[in-house]
Amino acid sequence: MQWDIEVDVVVVGGGGCGLTAALAAAESGLDVAILEKTEFVLGNTAASAGMIPAAGTRFQEEMNISDSPEKMANEILEKNKYTGDPEQTLRICEESASLVEWLVDQHDIKLSLVTEFLLPGHKTYRMHAPPSRSGLELMKMLRGAVRNRDNIYLMLKSPVTKILFTDNNEVIGVETNTPNGMQRIGAKKVILADGGYGGNKKMVSEFIPEIANAIYFGYEGNTGDAVSMSAEANAELKNMSAYQGHASVSEAHGLLVTWGAIMLGGFIVNNQGFRFGDESQGYSEYATEVLKQPEKHAYMIFDREIYNQLLGIEDFKNLANFEAFHYSDSIEGLAEKLGLNSKTLKTTLEKYNDSVTVGEDEFGRKVLPKKLINSYYGIKIVPALFHTQGGLKINENAQVLGMNGTPILNLYAGGGSSVGISGTRANGYVAGNGLLCALGFGKIAGSHAAKSIKQVEVR
Numbered sequence: 001m002q003w004d005i006e007v008d009v010v011v012v013g014g015g016g017c018g019l020t021a022a023l024a025a026a027e028s029g030l031d032v033a034i035l036e037k038t039e040f041v042l043g044n045t046a047a048s049a050g051m052i053p054a055a056g057t058r059f060q061e062e063m064n065i066s067d068s069p070e071k072m073a074n075e076i077l078e079k080n081k082y083t084g085d086p087e088q089t090l091r092i093c094e095e096s097a098s099l100v101e102w103l104v105d106q107h108d109i110k111l112s113l114v115t116e117f118l119l120p121g122h123k124t125y126r127m128h129a130p131p132s133r134s135g136l137e138l139m140k141m142l143r144g145a146v147r148n149r150d151n152i153y154l155m156l157k158s159p160v161t162k163i164l165f166t167d168n169n170e171v172i173g174v175e176t177n178t179p180n181g182m183q184r185i186g187a188k189k190v191i192l193a194d195g196g197y198g199g200n201k202k203m204v205s206e207f208i209p210e211i212a213n214a215i216y217f218g219y220e221g222n223t224g225d226a227v228s229m230s231a232e233a234n235a236e237l238k239n240m241s242a243y244q245g246h247a248s249v250s251e252a253h254g255l256l257v258t259w260g261a262i263m264l265g266g267f268i269v270n271n272q273g274f275r276f277g278d279e280s281q282g283y284s285e286y287a288t289e290v291l292k293q294p295e296k297h298a299y300m301i302f303d304r305e306i307y308n309q310l311l312g313i314e315d316f317k318n319l320a321n322f323e324a325f326h327y328s329d330s331i332e333g334l335a336e337k338l339g340l341n342s343k344t345l346k347t348t349l350e351k352y353n354d355s356v357t358v359g360e361d362e363f364g365r366k367v368l369p370k371k372l373i374n375s376y377y378g379i380k381i382v383p384a385l386f387h388t389q390g391g392l393k394i395n396e397n398a399q400v401l402g403m404n405g406t407p408i409l410n411l412y413a414g415g416g417s418s419v420g421i422s423g424t425r426a427n428g429y430v431a432g433n434g435l436l437c438a439l440g441f442g443k444i445a446g447s448h449a450a451k452s453i454k455q456v457e458v459r
């Protein structure tokens with residue numbers, strides 16, 4: 001094969017998984033090329049809240065929080081009703097503390113423990129996030145770390161269009177359409193980090209039709225290329241119906257309305273002013289609940305105390321600055337501003353506040369930390385598809401597996417490219433599963449790829 005460039009490792013995709021994989025692979029001095037389809041280094045990672053779950057970190061210890069990978073894995077598996085792979089789940093949970101500490105210590109990624117609120121599905125504080133609690137800040141820091149290494153080459157506007165295999169299914173490089181034309185890049189290892197297929201309408205309709213009518217709130221570059229390019233090598237796909245939805249996006253402002261508002265005591269009503277379920281079960285599965293409502297949208301309601309508590313979160317603060325939240329001293333006044341029936345909303349609020357006294361509501365919701373009182377806030381929300389959680393089946397080293405269960409030589413995957421730990425459906429998603437698999441399997445893939453190359457060199 002004639003190569004335009006040869007490197008040790010090619011990483012397909014410049015999101016959170018790709019940059020982490022590149023940093024891990026480059027540590028031992030290997031040459032790494034990141035090929036990014038778009039002109040930006042953002043991906044879904046930049047759109048996220050930048051929260052990485054990890055169990056047993058020193059940041060938890062400093063706050064006397066006792067946690068363990070086993071506890072974390074059990075919570076994740078409980079949420080997806082054991083439809084996820086227990087070994088893969090435990091593997092990534094065991095890796096989580098060293099991932100967070102490695103990012104902080106080796107790459108100057110500033111992360112701190114999130115103690116503002118517990119995320120849905122979490123029984124303890126284990127989210128680690130940048131100061132602004134924003135994925136954009138996380139990506140800026142990862143980009144900075146990549147820039148600090150002179151053995152990582154980042155090529156933008158360079159979509160990978162083909163993985164190159166030998167006759168015996170061994171990966172030897174990729175083809176990419178760069179601004180200077182098609183190039184063949186030879187590599188000893190290829191790591192797929194293309195972010196999943198959320199931006200591919202056809203694939204979404206095929207694998208997860210239930211959410212196909214919601215807006216796609218993820219990165220447009222994520223069109224399932226890793227899955228289609230690996231088909232030639234007979235790669236196995238797993239849990240393609242799994243995804244993260246989100247019930248609360250402000251479509252008018254293009255921003256996420258944090259589910260923290262629910263966990264701190266807010267609730268959701270439809271356009272008739274009625275609640276329609278246990279919101280605290282999780283924002284992912286609640287997306288289809290909102291889609292079932294008459295107008296396919298809803299309203300999130302909370303009070304001033306909650307509003308003030310959330311102002312430290314970047315997206316929430318931006319929404320507040322845009323005056324996206326309607327406000328009134330009375331619930332009837334808020335109903336009027338939202339265009340809802342004031343009598344119905346008042347009755348809904350009274351019933352909800354009574355449930356807080358009892359400790360459980362008619363939908364079985366038990367996360368009822370406070371009554372909503374005095375000053376009320378509300379915002380129109382729509383459901384969205386955030387990212388897909390099914391993909392290429394991988395082993396404990398993030399190597400892509402063929403239909404026969406053995407690794408396809410020299411091919412790795414992580415993040416949206418590979419199957420996640422959320423089981424088979426939207427209700428299996430626990431907050432943080434996305435970034436954990438992206439950065440976690442990215443690090444595992446990069447380290448394993450580098451170690452394998454070094455072993456061959458020594459021999």
Ligand SMILES: Cc1cc2nc3c(=O)[nH]c(=O)nc-3n(C[C@H](O)[C@H](O)[C@H](O)COP(=O)(O)OP(=O)(O)OC[C@H]3O[C@@H](n4cnc5c(N)ncnc54)[C@H](O)[C@@H]3O)c2cc1C
Nearest residue numbers: 013015017037043044045048160195221415416432434435
């Ligand atoms: C709005 C939103 C909020 C979220 N919040 C959270 C959160 O708080 N916590 C959490 O854990 N998860 C969250 N997630 C999910 C999380 O962002 C993803 O799981 C994670 O970012 C996936 O990382 P990735 O690197 O696999 O994909 P991405 O970060 O999306 O990167 C994939 C990159 O690959 C590029 N690419 C695609 N195809 C090709 C190709 N053929 N050649 C070259 N490049 C290609 C894309 O352009 C993109 O830049 C959120 C997602 C969204 C959309």
